[in-house]
Amino acid sequence: MKKTVLLIAILAYYLLPNMIFAQENETPEWARETREQKAKRMAWWTHDRFGMFIHWGLYSLPSRHEWVQHYERMTAAEYSRYFENFNPDLYTPREWAKIAKAAGMKYVVVGTKHHEGFCMFDSKYTDFKITNTSYSKDIIRELVDAFRAEGLRIGFYYSLIDWHHPDFPYDWMHPECPHLEGGTMMQIDTAATEKANETRNIKKYQQYIKNQLTELMTNYGQIDELFLDFSYYEKGHKQWDSEGLLKLVRKYQPQIIVDDRMDLNNTTWGWDFTTPEQTMPDKWETRKNPKIGLEERVPWETCQTFSGSWGYHREETSWKSNRQMISMLIEVVSKGGNLLLNVGPTSRGLIDDRAHASLKSMAEWMAVNSRSIYGCTEAPEELSRTANTILTYNTQTKTLYIHILDWPTFKSLRLKNYSGKIQYAQLLNDGSEIQFKEQDNDVILSLPLAKPNTEIPVIEVFLK
Ligand code: GLC
Numbered sequence: 223m224k225k226t227v228l229l230i231a232i233l234a235y236y237l238l239p240n241m242i243f244a245q246e247n248e249t250p251e252w253a254r255e256t257r258e259q260k261a262k263r264m265a266w267w268t269h270d271r272f273g274m275f276i277h278w279g280l281y282s283l284p285s286r287h288e289w290v291q292h293y294e295r296m297t298a299a300e301y302s303r304y305f306e307n308f309n310p311d312l313y314t315p316r317e318w319a320k321i322a323k324a325a326g327m328k329y330v331v332v333g334t335k336h337h338e339g340f341c342m343f344d345s346k347y348t349d350f351k352i353t354n355t356s357y358s359k360d361i362i363r364e365l366v367d368a369f370r371a372e373g374l375r376i377g378f379y380y381s382l383i384d385w386h387h388p389d390f391p392y393d394w395m396h397p398e399c400p401h402l403e404g405g406t407m408m409q410i411d412t413a414a415t416e417k418a419n420e421t422r423n424i425k426k427y428q429q430y431i432k433n434q435l436t437e438l439m440t441n442y443g444q445i446d447e448l449f450l451d452f453s454y455y456e457k458g459h460k461q462w463d464s465e466g467l468l469k470l471v472r473k474y475q476p477q478i479i480v481d482d483r484m485d486l487n488n489t490t491w492g493w494d495f496t497t498p499e500q501t502m503p504d505k506w507e508t509r510k511n512p513k514i515g516l517e518e519r520v521p522w523e524t525c526q527t528f529s530g531s532w533g534y535h536r537e538e539t540s541w542k543s544n545r546q547m548i549s550m551l552i553e554v555v556s557k558g559g560n561l562l563l564n565v566g567p568t569s570r571g572l573i574d575d576r577a578h579a580s581l582k583s584m585a586e587w588m589a590v591n592s593r594s595i596y597g598c599t600e601a602p603e604e605l606s607r608t609a610n611t612i613l614t615y616n617t618q619t620k621t622l623y624i625h626i627l628d629w630p631t632f633k634s635l636r637l638k639n640y641s642g643k644i645q646y647a648q649l650l651n652d653g654s655e656i657q658f659k660e661q662d663n664d665v666i667l668s669l670p671l672a673k674p675n676t677e678i679p680v681i682e683v684f685l686k
Pocket of ligand 1: 525
């Protein structure tokens with residue numbers, strides 16, 4: 223009897239929270255899909271690994287960070303000078319698309335609206351848009367056409383935050399939120415803020431997002447990725463009506479892949495991939511699956527800049543080297559992720575020289591080494607990693623890619639416990655054979671003395 227009670231107690235202890243939680247997170251009818259269906263929907267993305275992010279808007283004129291309006295607490299009236307002067311006369315989306323394609327990027331995620339609220343597309347629901355500037359054309363349409371013509375897939379970034387819309391409630395981030403006299407960014411005048419928010423109707427703003435997302439999801443053909451940005455303490459799924467948004471997005475673009483920033487993270491259905499921003503995860507990203515209560519590996523895409531800010535920043539000096547960019551891409555793939563690499567074009571419509579130079583060096587590397595990126599992922603655990611190398615692995619072809627970060631001082635590389643595993647090996651950049659011999663449990667690769675002429679040489683190893 224005692225035993226039965228104990229057993230019931232133990233079972234209840236472990237199962238009940240999961241049952242309650244599972245109920246809370248009941249997947250809505252329209253969002254149901256099996257793991258296999260999801261994997262299939264995301265197959266192109268997991269294969270392609272590398273995309274271009276584009277941050278371009280009015281903030282490219284001040285060239286002091288895309289959050290300049292917030293940092294400098296500018297009023298809408300002050301900010302309007304950028305609206306009046308935006309005229310990207312040198313914008314050639316075909317050129318941008320060629321640069322991206324050459325670098326090996328397979329998709330683009332372009333900002334349609336950033337926190338400033340300015341729309342780079344022709345929206346019926348606002349006057350604060352590109353077609354009302356002297357440029358007058360729909361930048362997004364031109365970009366979508368050009369990138370598609372080069373064979374790249376299309377993604378849209380859309381800011382949920384909007385510092386221009388009259389119904390977006392003030393909070394500390396808002397440039398015009400009433401602040402305490404001499405207070406820091408976080409020190410707002412709560413009473414004045416509440417008062418000012420009385421005339422701001424979040425429901426109307428929700429409808430505005432829905433209207434604009436409907437435009438974006440219906441006027442530009444197939445959209446492959448959607449990057450909604452972002453939620454924080456004051457604004458989350460309740461304020462955005464995230465469930466409603468996602469339902470609408472999936473209605474028009476059922477195949478679309480959606481990021482994790484609309485605050486539906488304790489569901490299994492409200493996001494497709496995680497978005498570590500300007501950090502390098504130390505291993506494959508995981509998330510707790512609320513249905514089973516366990517950590518699971520998840521699809522992830524890190525977004526990265528060349529220099530720190532997302533929008534064009536004239537005076538930033540913290541640029542990463544070309545080599546860092548290449549090894550970043552390799553490292554991301556070695557941990558099963560995607561890299562979304564950002565460019566912040568100038569207000570006249572050119573990709574910054576430094577970004578262009580870096581992309582050219584990625585292009586040179588990818589031209590001969592991309593086989594170690596596309597369709598690749600983390601290598602199986604039993605394949606050991608020699609110091610100063612990064613491994614990626616193609617599961618379909620059973621091919622291992624050894625990226626050698628530091629070319630050995632003398633002609634050889636030892637692969638521990640690889641004996642009997644290798645069929646054939648070659649340098650990837652020129653397809654020249656790499657001879658090897660077995661020694662005890664190990665394999666010794668015999669490398670050329672001089673480092674091959676490619677930034678990070680790769681050995682392609684066909685396994686048995
Ligand atoms: C952040 C920033 C933003 C940038 C984005 C890219 O949310 O607010 O400026 O667009 O990250 O991931």
